[in-house]
Amino acid sequence: MRIARLLAVCWWFQLKQMTKAGLFVFTSIIEPLIFATLAYYLFKAGHRPGTLLYAALSAGLMGIWTSTLFGSGGAINFQRWQGVLEPLVASPPPYALILFPQTLAAASIGLYSLASTLVWGRVIFGIPLHFVHPVAFAISIVVTIVSLGVLGLVMGASFILYREANALSNMLEFPIWIVTGVIVPLSLLPGWIHPLSWILAPTWGYRAIHNAALGGNPWPGIGIALGLAAVYFVIGQAVVVAFERRARERATLSLV
Numbered sequence: 001m002r003i004a005r006l007l008a009v010c011w012w013f014q015l016k017q018m019t020k021a022g023l024f025v026f027t028s029i030i031e032p033l034i035f036a037t038l039a040y041y042l043f044k045a046g047h048r049p050g051t052l053l054y055a056a057l058s059a060g061l062m063g064i065w066t067s068t069l070f071g072s073g074g075a076i077n078f079q080r081w082q083g084v085l086e087p088l089v090a091s092p093p094p095y096a097l098i099l100f101p102q103t104l105a106a107a108s109i110g111l112y113s114l115a116s117t118l119v120w121g122r123v124i125f126g127i128p129l130h131f132v133h134p135v136a137f138a139i140s141i142v143v144t145i146v147s148l149g150v151l152g153l154v155m156g157a158s159f160i161l162y163r164e165a166n167a168l169s170n171m172l173e174f175p176i177w178i179v180t181g182v183i184v185p186l187s188l189l190p191g192w193i194h195p196l197s198w199i200l201a202p203t204w205g206y207r208a209i210h211n212a213a214l215g216g217n218p219w220p221g222i223g224i225a226l227g228l229a230a231v232y233f234v235i236g237q238a239v240v241v242a243f244e245r246r247a248r249e250r251a252t253l254s255l256v
Helices: 002-019 022-044 053-081 085-090 096-123 134-156 167-177 189-199 201-214 221-250
Strands: none
Touching: 002 053, 002 201, 022 053, 022 096, 053 085, 053 096, 053 167, 053 201, 085 096, 085 201, 085 221, 096 134, 096 167, 096 221, 134 201, 167 189, 167 221, 201 221
C-alpha cells in the first residue's frame, strides 16, 4: 500500500506541475493539432475509408511520444534546479519508484494530444469517431501510456548522470516517430528497420490502437506491449541504480 500511495502521489503531483508548464501545453495540444491539420489535408486526397481517422490517431500518438520524451528528462532537471534531487535520491524509497511515476505522468499528458486531435478532426473536418473495438481501444491506450512511461524510466536515468542528456530528447523525437510506424506504415520502411521497431513497446501499442479503432486484432499488440513494458521496468531499475551510484561517485547530482 505504501508503494502504491507513493506512485499515486508522485504521479498526480508531476501531472499537475506539467499541466501548468507552457512547453507541455504546446507539445501536447497545439503541436499535435498542427500535425493533424497537415495530415488531414494530405490523407484526404486519398479518398480511402478510415484514413482520416488514422491521421487523427497518428497525430495524437506523436504528441504522446513527444510528451514522454521531454518529460522524462525535464522532471530530473527541474529537481536539480530546485535543489531537491539529492534529498530525493537519498530518501528511503528507491529513486526508480520516484522517477517512474514522473515519466508515467509525462506519458499521461499525451492523452491531451490524442483527445485534442480526435475532437479537432470531428469538429473541424467532420471525421466520424467510430471505433470498431471501443473496449480494446481504451485498454490499448492505457497499455501504451504505461509502456511509454516505463520506457521513459530507462531514458530518464541518463539525466541523473549527464546534465546535457536533454540533447538526446531533441535527437530521438522524429526517428522514433518513423521507426514505430506512426508517420508511415512499417511495411513501407526498409527491412533492416523492422527488428529495431519490434523491440520498442510503442510500436505494438500504436498498432493495437490502430487495430482497435480501424479494425483488426488489437490483443497481440497489447500483450507484446505489456511484456516489453515489464522488461523495460527491470532494465530501468538496474540502470537507475547504476547511474545513481556513478553520479554519487562523481558528485554530479547537484551540478547544473
